[in-house]
Structures are given as C-alpha cells and as structure tokens.
Amino acid sequence: MxxxxxxxxxxxxxxxxxxxxxxxxxxxxxxxxxxxxxxxxxxxxxxxxxxxxxxxxxxxxxxxxxxxxxxxxxxxxxxxxxxxxxxAGAFAATVAEHALTLLLAGVRALPEHMEARTWRQHDFYSKVGTLRGATVAMVGAGGIGRALIPMLAALGADVIAVNRSGSPVPGAIETLPTTRLNEVWPRADHFVIGAPATSATHHLVSGAELAQMKSTSWVINVARGPLIDTDALVHALRNGSIGGAGLDVTDPEPLPDGHPLWELPNVIITPHDSNPPSxxxxxxxxxxxxxxxxxxxxxxxxxxxxxxxxx
Amino acid sequence: MxxxxxxxxxxxxxxxxxxxxxxxxxxxxxxxxxxxxxxxxxxxxxxxxxxxxxxxxxxxxxxxxxxxxxxxxxxxxxxxxxxxxxxAGAFAATVAEHALTLLLAGVRALPEHMEARTWRQHDFYSKVGTLRGATVAMVGAGGIGRALIPMLAALGADVIAVNRSGSPVPGAIETLPTTRLNEVWPRADHFVIGAPATSATHHLVSGAELAQMKSTSWVINVARGPLIDTDALVHALRNGSIGGAGLDVTDPEPLPDGHPLWELPNVIITPHDSNPPSxxxxxxxxxxxxxxxxxxxxxxxxxxxxxxxxx
CATH class of the missing domain: 3.40.50.720 (NAD(P)-binding Rossmann-like Domain)
Incomplete structure (x- = not known):
C-alpha cells in the first residue's frame, strides 16, 4: 500500500x-x-x-x-x-483511579477488614458504607477532578465541584466558586482534595473544616500534603470526628518513621505513588x-x- | 391540591x-x-x-x-x-461496588501499603497497577455483572463477559458463552466471579484455571464460595502464581479461625458483607x-x- x-x-x-x-x-x-x-x-x-x-x-x-x-x-x-x-493532564486518570481506590477502601472499611483474623459479619454490617447516593466534594476540579467525576458518577455518587471561578464542571451536580468553599464541609459526605498548592490553599483543611464533617466522612488527598493541616487531621482521626483519611501525599513528605499517621487504624497511606512509572x-x-x-x-x-x- | x-x-x-x-x-x-x-x-x-x-x-x-x-x-x-x-437485582449495585473496591484495592496494592510503617516510594512503584487498559473477565453476567460493567468502563477497563447463552452483554467488548469459558483464563488480566452456584459451577476456578492466569491477576469472588477451589487458591496465592484474591464469600463459610487465607498477605477477606443491612x-x-x-x-x-x- x-x-x-x-x-x-x-x-x-x-x-x-x-x-x-x-x-x-x-x-x-x-x-x-x-x-x-x-x-x-x-x-x-x-x-x-x-x-x-x-x-x-x-x-x-x-x-x-x-x-x-x-x-x-x-x-x-x-x-x-x-x-x-x-x-500535562496525561496522568490525571491514574491519579483519579488512585483517589477512587482510597475512597472506596475507606467507605467499605477495608482497613479494619484487613486487620481481622476472624469472621465478624454482624460487626462489619454497620461499618460497610456505599458511595451510591453519597455526595462527594471535589475540592479543586482540574484534570484529576474532571477524570474522577465520571468514575464517581458510575458508582451513583453525586459530585459537588469547587473551583476558582465556579464555572460549571461537567458531570457535577453543582459547582461552587472557592469563595463558597466553606459551604461544602457540612454538606458533603466525603472529600477529595485535588487543588494546586499555593499560599491560598495552605491548610485548606484544618481543624475548623474537619469539625464540620460527618463522623463517617473520608478525606482523600492526592494533591499536595500541605493542603491539609496534619496535626489537626491526626486529632480528628484519633477522636473519631471523621471516618478516616486516604493520603497519597503527606506533610511532611516523605512521612517520617514513627509519625502517628502510620499507626492510626483509619488511615490509608500510599507514598505518593498514584502515578507510578509503571x-x-x-x-x-x-x-x-x-x-x-x-x-x-x-x-x-x-x-x-x-x-x-x-x- | x-x-x-x-x-x-x-x-x-x-x-x-x-x-x-x-x-x-x-x-x-x-x-x-x-x-x-x-x-x-x-x-x-x-x-x-x-x-x-x-x-x-x-x-x-x-x-x-x-x-x-x-x-x-x-x-x-x-x-x-x-x-x-x-x-431481585435491587442489591446488585452495592455488590458490584464491593467487587470494584476489592479489585481496585488489589490492583493498587493496598494490602501491602497498609502493612507499611515506612515510606518506600520506589519499592511500591512497581507494585501499583491500573485498571485503565486492563481486561477484566466478568464470569457470570447477571445483575451484579451488569451493574459492574459501567463502573469498570468509567475506569477505562475492557470487560469480557461470560454468560450461559453468549448473547451480548451491553458494555462488554465481547461476550462468550460458558462453553468457551476456558478461553478467558489466559486472556484476561483480572477476574470477577459472579456466577450462580450450581453443580455445573462448583470449583469453576480450580488449579488448572489459576495456572493460566497472570502473576499480577486478581480474582474477586462476590458470588458463592464453592465457585472457587479454596485449596487450589491458597496454593496459587502462596506461590505467587496470581496477584491476589478479594473474597466476600469463602468455602467453607464462615471462614474458620486459623484458616491459611486469613494470614496470606495478598488476600482481602470481607465476611459476606457486600450487601449489608445498612x-x-x-x-x-x-x-x-x-x-x-x-x-x-x-x-x-x-x-x-x-x-x-x-x-
């Protein structure tokens, strides 16, 4: 030819x-x-x-x-x-898949399941949740957020997106500008943090935000560690005021040996490997x-x- | 009014x-x-x-x-x-969500991540996989399979469905009749077992089937324990001939204390709680x-x- x-x-x-x-x-x-x-x-x-x-x-x-x-x-x-x-943007889908993995693992209580060495069906019944019908706040709706939304939609979750302009993100039931970010903490069931790290987003999630979340809420960070106030997060995880945290990024990073996050039962840590070379x-x-x-x-x-x- | x-x-x-x-x-x-x-x-x-x-x-x-x-x-x-x-069928979506959770947790190496107490990024790089571009065999494509396919599609996975008639399942790239089931074991990357438990499906996955899978393959069972030959599975998991297993059902069930499945590092067991009352x-x-x-x-x-x- x-x-x-x-x-x-x-x-x-x-x-x-x-x-x-x-x-x-x-x-x-x-x-x-x-x-x-x-x-x-x-x-x-x-x-x-x-x-x-x-x-x-x-x-x-x-x-x-x-x-x-x-x-x-x-x-x-x-x-x-x-x-x-x-x-740029090529690797958003793998990071979104990682975020979904951490969120589902949390909602379905995999950390506690993996600790178990005996069949405790009735004990677990109250601990297994679902994303179906849940509201997930996607804080920062760039490439990762846009890749994640159809994955969450396929699971029957509703997404509230937050971006700078508030211009509607396709697939989200609602898009809020960052000036209205404070509305999402009490409203959503779970939170995926995907915002860029700037001086304005430093400690975006701190004690006041964590205090407004539900006791079953999972917070997933696949963006940059300093977006979350680590000390406030450890406090919320220890006293059970939120459900748990899935962290691909931490502050400090790498997370030092012996840091309390390593031992908390309601935390899943992956060492910034959501977009591995493989x-x-x-x-x-x-x-x-x-x-x-x-x-x-x-x-x-x-x-x-x-x-x-x-x- | x-x-x-x-x-x-x-x-x-x-x-x-x-x-x-x-x-x-x-x-x-x-x-x-x-x-x-x-x-x-x-x-x-x-x-x-x-x-x-x-x-x-x-x-x-x-x-x-x-x-x-x-x-x-x-x-x-x-x-x-x-x-x-x-x-009937009302609870297919929650079981499908559970199957997806187990599969993603396996593919993204969450069991090993959860064991870690130190930051080993480069070590994990080769262990984190993706469903994007992967082929997932859905063995038994009833309500659970039909609910799972759009979830997998949103993640960029291709689904090969297997059902009795071979009549095309919407969303699958290919549907095989059970008479051609033997073709899927070497072809697919991962396997979700969702077939009904009958005498014909007893030990559907046994040593010969496991031997044809990839060393990175995860096998997810959300249907009935006896569909998988437990002894053959333990053998395959121990010698690393497959990647791992996510089991919401086991044989025997409940899985007795001390059973080798409880201790294997590449197994996630949930005690038949994919459709909890909650x-x-x-x-x-x-x-x-x-x-x-x-x-x-x-x-x-x-x-x-x-x-x-x-x-």
Missing part, C-alpha cells in the same frame, strides 16, 4: 516505542522517519534533541508535564514557529493518540505550551 | 417508611392508605400480610430477593390475579422507585415473580 501523503506523518524519537507507534496509528496518522515527518513525539530530555529541527516539523510532543528545562535550554523560545505540547507509558500513549487525532483533524492540541508564558 | 385520581396510588406497609414514601413520589405515584391503593409495597415477611388483599390492589412489591416463603404460605398461588415483584434501604428504595415508574407508565415491572415457576 502506498503512503497516503494527505495523512500527516509522525516520528517517534529518540528510540522506537511500540505503544506510541500504536498511539500514532490510533490517532489516524502514519509513522515516518524523522526527516520526512510533520510531527515528532520525543520521549527523552533535552540532551540529544535535534536542534535545529528540520523545517517540516510543525509539532513536537514532549513526555513530561513540567517543561522548564526546555525553556532553560532555549529549545523552546518565545519566537518558536512550531507547536510544543507537554504531557503505569505512565499507557497513559502517555493515550495522551499522544488524542493529540494525534487533533493534529490530523487540525484541531487545537491539548497541553499546548505557551512559548511566551513558559509552561 | 386535590388528588389526581388518574395517578396510581401506592400504599406502604406494615409500617410507614420515609425513604419508600419518597421513592413512590419519585416514581410518579401518590401515597395512599391501604384501602384505596392500587399497589402495595410490603417491607415485612408473610406474618401479618393482609390476606385476602382488597380487590383494588393490582401489584405487590416484596422486599427480599428470595420469595420461597410466600409460596410456602400460599400467599402467592399459581392462579393469583395480581402482579408480585421481588427485590445500605439496603436506599438500594431497595431505588428499586421501588423504578418499579413505580414502570407501574405508572403501564410497563413491565422488574423482578416480576412467576407464580407458576415459583420465583
């Missing part, structure tokens, strides 16, 4: 990668050597990157979310004539397939880097 | 129940005393059931899935002139709301009991 020259050609470098080759095909483009490609998917850092690029390259897809080094190395410059995209390749491949689809269709690419702003 | 006599009237007995009253309203009917009702939602057993029923009652909704006692008591007879419905009322209310909707619309009711066949 002859190449269809109307179909954009994408090169993968510096090394071949079967997952990404498949992603390029899924996206509707054809694979091509670097010299004759319209686009380049680059799976390494700045060292060894072809500079200058041949003029046929109109788009470069990078494989990390943070791209400071590309600006530092002056490979991306404010006057660049090509489109650069990062991997699951990144297929997630990045999906991201590439999506962007190839958009490139082929002439649509706006996702995770487009602003060469002037620097990210 | 005057009663609209065109809107069917539903009674709830023997005691008032706010959740069910809300369900009747959600379903588009109005509440009514027993004497003037078109339908009756009955939340108790056979004792105290009004016999004979007044002739205005055309439908009775019972609150259990098994209804043998109603036939034994001759309250449902082959020549009954009214429609009887059970709660979550039944809202699930039953949803079932009632659905059936009231159908009753109002003159559509076929769900979980209709066949008065001749006996279930």
């Amino acid at each position: 002859a190449d269809d020259v109307a179909v954009p050609a994408v090169a993968i470098g510096p090394a071949p990668d079967p997952l990404l080759e498949d992603a390029v095909r899924r996206g509707g483009a054809r694979l091509s050597p670097f010299e004759s490609a319209d686009a380049l998917v680059w799976t390494a850092g700045t060292i060894g990157f072809p500079d200058p690029l041949p003029p046929n390259i109109r788009w470069v897809q990078l494989d990390s979310a943070g791209v400071e080094q590309w600006f530092d190395a002056k490979l991306i410059t404010p006057d660049t004539q090509i489109m650069w995209t990062s991997a 699951v990144r390749p297929p997630a990045f491949a999906d991201h590439v397939a999506l962007n190839v689809t958009r490139f082929v269709a002439g649509e706006r690419l996702t995770a487009l880097i602003d060469p002037v702003v620097g990210y | 005057a009663d609209d006599v065109a809107v069917p009237a539903v009674a709830i007995g023997p005691a008032p129940d706010p959740l069910l009253e809300d369900a009747v309203r959600r379903g588009g009917a109005r509440l009514s005393p027993f004497e003037s009702a078109d339908a009756l939602v009955w939340t108790a057993g056979t004792i105290g059931f009004p016999d004979p029923l007044p002739p205005n009652i055309r439908w009775v909704q019972l609150d259990s899935a098994g209804v043998e006692q109603w036939f034994d008591a001759k309250l449902i007879t082959p020549d009954t002139q009214i429609m009887w419905t059970s709660a 979550v039944r009322p809202p699930a039953f209310a949803d079932h009632v709301a659905l059936n009231v909707t159908r009753f109002v619309a003159g559509e076929r009711l769900t979980a209709l009991i066949d008065p001749v066949v006996g279930y």
Whole structure:
C-alpha cells in the first residue's frame, strides 16, 4: 500500500516505542522517519534533541508535564514557529483511579477488614458504607477532578465541584466558586482534595473544616500534603470526628518513621505513588493518540505550551 | 391540591417508611392508605400480610430477593390475579461496588501499603497497577455483572463477559458463552466471579484455571464460595502464581479461625458483607422507585415473580 501523503506523518524519537507507534496509528496518522515527518513525539530530555529541527516539523510532543528545562535550554523560545505540547493532564486518570481506590477502601472499611483474623459479619454490617447516593466534594476540579467525576458518577455518587471561578464542571451536580468553599464541609459526605498548592490553599483543611464533617466522612488527598493541616487531621482521626483519611501525599513528605499517621487504624497511606512509572507509558500513549487525532483533524492540541508564558 | 385520581396510588406497609414514601413520589405515584391503593409495597415477611388483599390492589412489591416463603404460605398461588415483584437485582449495585473496591484495592496494592510503617516510594512503584487498559473477565453476567460493567468502563477497563447463552452483554467488548469459558483464563488480566452456584459451577476456578492466569491477576469472588477451589487458591496465592484474591464469600463459610487465607498477605477477606443491612434501604428504595415508574407508565415491572415457576 502506498503512503497516503494527505495523512500527516509522525516520528517517534529518540528510540522506537511500540505503544506510541500504536498511539500514532490510533490517532489516524502514519509513522515516518524523522526527516520526512510533520510531527515528532520525543520521549527523552533535552540532551540529544535535534536542534535545529528540520523545517517540516510543525509539532513536537514532549513526555513530561513540567517543561522548564526546555525553556532553560532555549529549545523552546518565545519566537518558536512550531507547536510544543507537554504531557500535562496525561496522568490525571491514574491519579483519579488512585483517589477512587482510597475512597472506596475507606467507605467499605477495608482497613479494619484487613486487620481481622476472624469472621465478624454482624460487626462489619454497620461499618460497610456505599458511595451510591453519597455526595462527594471535589475540592479543586482540574484534570484529576474532571477524570474522577465520571468514575464517581458510575458508582451513583453525586459530585459537588469547587473551583476558582465556579464555572460549571461537567458531570457535577453543582459547582461552587472557592469563595463558597466553606459551604461544602457540612454538606458533603466525603472529600477529595485535588487543588494546586499555593499560599491560598495552605491548610485548606484544618481543624475548623474537619469539625464540620460527618463522623463517617473520608478525606482523600492526592494533591499536595500541605493542603491539609496534619496535626489537626491526626486529632480528628484519633477522636473519631471523621471516618478516616486516604493520603497519597503527606506533610511532611516523605512521612517520617514513627509519625502517628502510620499507626492510626483509619488511615490509608500510599507514598505518593498514584502515578507510578509503571503505569505512565499507557497513559502517555493515550495522551499522544488524542493529540494525534487533533493534529490530523487540525484541531487545537491539548497541553499546548505557551512559548511566551513558559509552561 | 386535590388528588389526581388518574395517578396510581401506592400504599406502604406494615409500617410507614420515609425513604419508600419518597421513592413512590419519585416514581410518579401518590401515597395512599391501604384501602384505596392500587399497589402495595410490603417491607415485612408473610406474618401479618393482609390476606385476602382488597380487590383494588393490582401489584405487590416484596422486599427480599428470595420469595420461597410466600409460596410456602400460599400467599402467592399459581392462579393469583395480581402482579408480585421481588427485590431481585435491587442489591446488585452495592455488590458490584464491593467487587470494584476489592479489585481496585488489589490492583493498587493496598494490602501491602497498609502493612507499611515506612515510606518506600520506589519499592511500591512497581507494585501499583491500573485498571485503565486492563481486561477484566466478568464470569457470570447477571445483575451484579451488569451493574459492574459501567463502573469498570468509567475506569477505562475492557470487560469480557461470560454468560450461559453468549448473547451480548451491553458494555462488554465481547461476550462468550460458558462453553468457551476456558478461553478467558489466559486472556484476561483480572477476574470477577459472579456466577450462580450450581453443580455445573462448583470449583469453576480450580488449579488448572489459576495456572493460566497472570502473576499480577486478581480474582474477586462476590458470588458463592464453592465457585472457587479454596485449596487450589491458597496454593496459587502462596506461590505467587496470581496477584491476589478479594473474597466476600469463602468455602467453607464462615471462614474458620486459623484458616491459611486469613494470614496470606495478598488476600482481602470481607465476611459476606457486600450487601449489608445498612445500605439496603436506599438500594431497595431505588428499586421501588423504578418499579413505580414502570407501574405508572403501564410497563413491565422488574423482578416480576412467576407464580407458576415459583420465583
């Protein structure tokens, strides 16, 4: 079969990668050597990157979310004539899956189940909850929140999203602006913290917020440790004023040996591994397939880097 | 507001129940005393059931899935002139949620995380998996399987369903008849057992099946213990030939103290509590709301009991 020259050609470098080759095909483009490609998917850092690029390259897809080094190395410059995209957002789904795992494990009382060495059915009956009909507050509704909402919806939970603008998040029953954040603590059954870490979000969840939650509420943090006041959380967990906490991030982090969080029975700690290297390749491949689809269709690419702003 | 006599009237007995009253309203009917009702939602057993029923009652909704006692008591007879419905299927969603919880907990290595008392991020990186892109075999695709499929789909997993007829299950990428069950063991990444317990399904998962699974595969049983050969499972778990097992049911059941399953690190046991009394009322209310909707619309009711066949 002859190449269809109307179909954009994408090169993968510096090394071949079967997952990404498949992603390029899924996206509707054809694979091509670097010299004759319209686009380049680059799976390494700045060292060894072809500079200058041949003029046929109109788009470069990078494989990390943070791209400071590309600006530092002056490979991306404010006057660049090509489109650069990062991997920002590519890993939201795996972090959302992790958040859902922690939340379900909490709601279904898995920590206590795993401690048990005897069949105590009637004792557990009152401890097993459900997300069906529950209201989950998604505090910070960026990529992770948007990935989590359909997962929660499939389980029959209602989501209240909180974001800066309050502009409606698809799938949420209600979206509140951060100025109304204080309303969610008494209203929701469970809380997933996914906000960026800024001076404004430091200790977003502290004693006053924890005190308004239900005794069955689980708080899940998959964002950044300092969003939660650790001492206040330990206090709430110890006195049972909330149901429990699922923490992929902690403050301090790494959590030091002997910290009280390690021993509390209603805490699940995962060491910031919600997006492990082992699951990144297929997630990045999906991201590439999506962007190839958009490139082929002439649509706006996702995770487009602003060469002037620097990210 | 005057009663609209065109809107069917539903009674709830023997005691008032706010959740069910809300369900009747959600379903588009109005509440009514027993004497003037078109339908009756009955939340108790056979004792105290009004016999004979007044002739205005055309439908009775019972609150259990098994209804043998109603036939034994001759309250449902082959020549009954009214429609009887059970709660069959009402609790599928909570069991499916439980199955998903066990599967996610396994895939995300929660048992080992919960044992940890120190931050071992790099050690865990290789142990955290994902359902995204994974293939899950749903062995037995009745109510639980049908409830589970959209949950798995939201997580990006592909489902291969296995049922008796092989007639396509909505949402599954492929449905195999039980005659081709042997194909799934090497193909799928994980397995959810949801088949009925019959002589044909006894030890459906035994040594030969376990030997074909991947070393990362989790096997979830939310159906009946004897579907899995416990000794073969313990052997596979001990030698690491599968990833782990999430068991809401066991054989023997209750699992006796000291049984090796209690001590294996890659097993999550919940004592047949996937459908605890604490979550039944809202699930039953949803079932009632659905059936009231159908009753109002003159559509076929769900979980209709066949008065001749006996279930």
